[in-house]
Amino acid sequence: MFVFKSLQKFAVLGVVGIMFLSARAILCATEVTTGSTVVLTVSVNGSRPFSYQWQKGGANLAGATGDNYRIASAQAADAGTYAVTVSNSLGSTKSNAVTLTVQAGVVTNSPSVSIRNQNQIVTTGHAVSFTAENGVAGGEWQVSSNGSTWSSLAASSTYRNVTTGTLEITGVNSGMNGNRYRYLTSGGASNAATLTVAPAYFPFPTGIAVDGGGNLFVSDTAADIVQKISPSGSVSQLAGAAGQTGTIDGSGSAARFNDPAGIATAADGALGIADSANGTIRQVSSGGTVSTLAGSTSNRGNVDGIAASATFSSPLGIARDGNGNFYVTDPLNNTVRKVTASGTVSTLAGSANAAGSADGTGSGARFNHPTGIAVDGAGNVYVSDSTNNTIRKITPAGVVSTLAGLAGVSGFQDGSGGAALFNNPGGLAVNGSGVVHVADTGNSTIRQISPAGAVTTLAGLPGIAGLMDGEDSSAWFNQPEGLALDASGNLFVADTGNAAVRKVTAAGNVTTVALSGALNAPGNTGSSSSPETNPSTPTPGNTPPATSGSSGSASGGSSGGGGTMEGWLAASLGLVCVLRRFLRRR
Numbered sequence: 001m002f003v004f005k006s007l008q009k010f011a012v013l014g015v016v017g018i019m020f021l022s023a024r025a026i027l028c029a030t031e032v033t034t035g036s037t038v039v040l041t042v043s044v045n046g047s048r049p050f051s052y053q054w055q056k057g058g059a060n061l062a063g064a065t066g067d068n069y070r071i072a073s074a075q076a077a078d079a080g081t082y083a084v085t086v087s088n089s090l091g092s093t094k095s096n097a098v099t100l101t102v103q104a105g106v107v108t109n110s111p112s113v114s115i116r117n118q119n120q121i122v123t124t125g126h127a128v129s130f131t132a133e134n135g136v137a138g139g140e141w142q143v144s145s146n147g148s149t150w151s152s153l154a155a156s157s158t159y160r161n162v163t164t165g166t167l168e169i170t171g172v173n174s175g176m177n178g179n180r181y182r183y184l185t186s187g188g189a190s191n192a193a194t195l196t197v198a199p200a201y202f203p204f205p206t207g208i209a210v211d212g213g214g215n216l217f218v219s220d221t222a223a224d225i226v227q228k229i230s231p232s233g234s235v236s237q238l239a240g241a242a243g244q245t246g247t248i249d250g251s252g253s254a255a256r257f258n259d260p261a262g263i264a265t266a267a268d269g270a271l272g273i274a275d276s277a278n279g280t281i282r283q284v285s286s287g288g289t290v291s292t293l294a295g296s297t298s299n300r301g302n303v304d305g306i307a308a309s310a311t312f313s314s315p316l317g318i319a320r321d322g323n324g325n326f327y328v329t330d331p332l333n334n335t336v337r338k339v340t341a342s343g344t345v346s347t348l349a350g351s352a353n354a355a356g357s358a359d360g361t362g363s364g365a366r367f368n369h370p371t372g373i374a375v376d377g378a379g380n381v382y383v384s385d386s387t388n389n390t391i392r393k394i395t396p397a398g399v400v401s402t403l404a405g406l407a408g409v410s411g412f413q414d415g416s417g418g419a420a421l422f423n424n425p426g427g428l429a430v431n432g433s434g435v436v437h438v439a440d441t442g443n444s445t446i447r448q449i450s451p452a453g454a455v456t457t458l459a460g461l462p463g464i465a466g467l468m469d470g471e472d473s474s475a476w477f478n479q480p481e482g483l484a485l486d487a488s489g490n491l492f493v494a495d496t497g498n499a500a501v502r503k504v505t506a507a508g509n510v511t512t513v514a515l516s517g518a519l520n521a522p523g524n525t526g527s528s529s530s531p532e533t534n535p536s537t538p539t540p541g542n543t544p545p546a547t548s549g550s551s552g553s554a555s556g557g558s559s560g561g562g563g564t565m566e567g568w569l570a571a572s573l574g575l576v577c578v579l580r581r582f583l584r585r586r
Helices: 567-584
Strands: 002-004 021-025 030-033 038-041 043-046 051-056 068-071 080-088 091-094 098-103 119-123 128-133 140-144 166-169 180-185 193-198 205-210 216-220 225-229 235-239 260-265 271-275 280-284 289-295 318-320 326-330 335-339 344-349 370-375 381-385 390-394 399-404 428-430 436-440 445-449 454-459 480-485 491-495 500-504 509-515
Touching: 043 080, 119 128, 128 180, 205 271, 205 491, 205 500, 216 260, 216 480, 225 260, 260 326, 271 318, 271 326, 289 344, 318 370, 326 370, 326 381, 335 370, 370 436, 381 428, 436 480, 445 480
Parallel strands: 002 038, 030 098, 119 193, 205 260, 205 480, 260 318, 370 428, 428 480
Antiparallel strands: 021 043, 038 068, 051 080, 080 091, 080 098, 128 166, 140 180, 180 193, 205 216, 216 225, 225 235, 260 271, 271 280, 280 289, 318 326, 326 335, 335 344, 370 381, 381 390, 390 399, 428 436, 436 445, 445 454, 480 491, 491 500, 500 509
């Protein structure tokens, strides 16, 4: 006989009327096999006499009016939720519900097989696993959506190792939320484990890129992963393992990154990634296989060379030209590097450890913390010289000039050339007409620069950091970093301070593509935070250097980062990231 009693899972329930009647549920959810005897009981406090009415699934059970409910031989149809309403002269109260699961073909729960991680929470598109302790091969994993009807799992692209002790589930989707899993052997079934599927999460998106099919790729510096967003909005994990830092080459979740930042795409769907804290340039195939193209994880510097013989300090932005060459900003070295498809690294412009703002050719030019980068169809390279608050242009011959902004002055102002002002500009993207898009990170705006150097504001309200969709200045951003352009001229933004991915049309209409579940507000309208201290008035001096960068685009690529977050969101997100970095590097 199976009696539903548990002193560990009781709950005092509400009562009707005067508080002299209460039913304390001591019914505990359990699993029984077909033919088992089941008795449901309840403990009641109050003035006698009592009357009882048992329910199944909210409907009264005929004749079930005793102080217990007995099922002599449980069948599949008896599975469900049960409760009891208890009444006396003062009123009535209803107990909590208990779930009964009736299993077929299993004698009893095997005492030697139990699932270690009984309740797993995973975000949509990611992978998860369940392990049955002492679960020898030869058993099988089963799934149930209701806890009563079980089906054996077949090996597929979603379910792997279905007849071993560890079940692997990849590409988890929202339809799996609430699924229960168990491991069945000849000796019985394990306990059931529950899968909870949460919304897609982008805790700190920095790099973003888009391929010819409209798929978005987002690098997340805090989570150390690269995620993919399909044109329909489906999110999946392409490479890396959330919260696991390293420098391992491999496929999918077996690979490891350390603060991946800028990201750029190629026509074949492959990606280039500036793996910032590893000091390397990584490649990711369209299938998610990660390899290291150049750089050394054990040495830092500005040494040119081939593959691992070359060194970077902290590569941040990355862009790709039509010939398969990568261009990389190395902000701590104050240089712009070039990496060929075979992994040969050279310095295109700037001089290592020599900060400044001088125009010139090659090593005669000076930068101050370059972050964002993009390449146009003619091979011209555009760079966000973040601490100088300027946008620079480098010809294929290495000649550097200043396209827009005034070196050493931060602020917000539209205009031509040096009459325009930026505040710690980050990500860049350039279209086929030579128009450069800028994530003006410190101003929380998206700017545009014509080929002649005329600067205008496409979207965002300078001095206001927040989350709001809309047109032009009615839309709000919070420290946007990465930019990418698709073939239709839509601009995608890694809105880092909002932990969101945004879309900006050519007309300046802003919508939110993906938003972290932890920060998602009803209506997706967001709210403003405190204004910038320098929204429009020119301020002498430099802004602090950026701490992370971003992305590539289909038309050439871009990347960047920096700026100061606003309000409570910036403070809390920053604190989380600092603590996370401290703990994982101890």
